[in-house]
Amino acid sequence: MNRARKSGHIEWFAKSLAIPPARWSAVYARFPGFGWFFRSPGGDLRLGLGLAREWQWADRSHWPRMEEYVRRLRDAGVSHDVWIVGGQAFSAQSNWPGWPAVYLALPMVQVTETKTGTQLTVVLPIAPDAVPETYHRRLEPVWQAFLGPSEEPVAVGPPSSWESQPSRYDWMAKVAEAAAHIRQGALQKVVLAREVTLTFGDALPLETILENLLAQNPDAASFAIxxxxxxxxxxxxxxxxxxxxxxxxxxGLAGSAPRGLTPEEDARYAEAMRRDPKIAAEHQAVVTHIREALQPWVSDLQLPAEPILKKLPTVQHLWTPIRGRIDEEAAIWPIVAELGPTPAVAGYPVSPAVNYILNHEPFQRGWYAGTVGWSSVGGDAEWMVALRSGWMRDHRIRLYAGCGIMGDSDPEAELHESDWKLNTMLSALEVEGGLK
Ligand SMILES: C=C(O[C@@H]1C=C(C(=O)O)C=C[C@H]1O)C(=O)O
Known part of the structure; x- marks a missing residue:
């Protein structure tokens, strides 16, 4: 504080200490303010509570400006392990009320849990006229969430009503219409989604739902913002x-098949997916887009010649892992801005596909199929495509799932595919057997 007073401008306070592990889903659920929860596929967990700084933008073109802010934090001596979190909507023209097109935040209290231990960091901007009491006041609710009463595990649901937007029948008609549009040659592929709204008798228990997501999806990134x-x-x-x-x-992740009930059935579905030329073309469009988008920033690109199978609890996909060397460490921000939305969630070519979606989907995608993730001051980052997700408010949750439509897509098969994808969230909500 003395330092800020002397220099006359904002100084950064950032201090870390090792702490014991805790049930972070419970701490997260108890905190009423801005909160971030992220568990990487590898198991690392990041919990952020409260705000030291936030950025809101109306479109994705501002992402590269973040490098300047991060450089200032680095110059101020803030640890390279401190992270910035957030994400963006699928399109700046498809927003949910209260959710900016781009929102990034530097959480005030950060917990990072890895195999080597758990670390708590407090990050605060100190103004020249700062009064210590203000900081106590800001931190108080966070410590309350840490120490709050632990509650008995609560079961979810069952939902009292649900509604598909559009209806299952109308969605199939939209798929047929999109396929006909594609056959006319205007587009190669478009990803059409459904919104399913579930209403429950009681407010949804966030801790239980998060714990279910974590337990059921060890290979995915489980997130909440x-x-x-x-x-x-x-x-x-x-x-x-x-x-x-x-x-x-x-x-590249595109091309989907159901999971079989037996290993034989599972392998049959996988083989049919591998051999389908429509799926191969759909997958290739995604990989090509990513390669082109990375060109200015990444060298030594490495990827397998053929896609690999990625098996998830409710669905299997064709998957092409891609890696390369970032030419300049700073480039993660423009890369995130440039990569999304990929043809896996929009279609191909991307821009007319996004327009088609905006004109034909009867709901706002908001952050579904947008981006969520984090970047550290030191340059490490993990940004995900926000799929298998839902937007929850009190008694209600809106779930989303989409499918890549090509000229010869079968509406009924696509409807089933969207059902398996919805099952990730439906299982976390303890809705038995999904919704049909
Ligand atoms: C659009 C979704 O999934 C995307 C579409 C896929 C496909 O069309 O085969 C596969 C994986 C995802 O890239 C979703 O889960 O909502």
Whole structure:
């Protein structure tokens, strides 16, 4: 504080200490203000509570400006392990009320749990005229969430009503219409989604739902972000851009099949997916887009010649892992801005596909199929495509799932595919057997 008073401008306070592990889903659920929860596929967990700084923008073109803010934090001596979190909507023209197109935050209290231990960091901007009491007041609710009473585990549901937007029948008609549009040659592929709204008798128990997501999806990134209008959460398998020690990892993930009840049936579904030329073309469009988008920033790109199978609890996909060297460590921000939305969640070519979606989907995608993740001051990052997700407010949750439509897509098969994808969130909500 003395330092800020002397220098006459904002100084950063950032101190870390080792702490014991805790049930972080419970701490997260108890905190009423801005909160961030993220567990990586590898198991590392990041919990952020309260705000030291936030950034809100109306479109994705501002992402590269973050490098300047991060440089200032680095110059001020803030630890390289401190992270910035947030994400963005699928499109700046498809927003949910209360959710900006781009929102990034530097959480005030950060818990990072890895295999080597658990660390708590407090990050605060100290103004020249700062009064110590203000900081106590800001931190108080966070410590209350840490120490709050632990509650008995609560079961979810069952839902009292649910509504599909559009209806199952109308969605199939939209798929047929999109396929006909594609056959006319205007587009190669478009990803159409459904919104399913479930209403419950009681407020939804966030801790239970998060714990279910974590237990049921060990290979996905389980995330939750709380804004002024509810919580957006999910368990997504799709990496948009992950950086570690200057190596960038991303993936093409497109092409879907159900999981079989027996290993034989499972293998049959996988084989049919592998041999389907429509799916191969759909997958290739995604990989090509990613390669082109990375060109200015990443060298030594490595990827397998053929896609690999990625098996998830409710669905299996064709998967092309892609890695390369980031030419300049700073480049993660423009890469995130440039990569999304990929053809895996929009279609191909991307821009007309997004327009088609905006004109034909009867709901706002908001942050579904947008981006969620974090970047550290030191340059490591993990940004995911926000799939298998839902937006929860009190008694209600809106779930989303979409499918890549090509000229010869079968509406009924696509409807079933969207059902398996919805099952990630439905299982976390303890809705038995999904909704049909
Ligand atoms: C759009 C979704 O999934 C995307 C679409 C896929 C497909 O069309 O095969 C596969 C994986 C994801 O990239 C979703 O889960 O909502």
């Amino acid at each position: 709380r804004g002024p209008e509810g919580v957006f959460l999910g368990a997504t398998p799709e990496i948009l851009a992950r950086a570690h020690g200057g190596v960038l990892e991303t993936m």
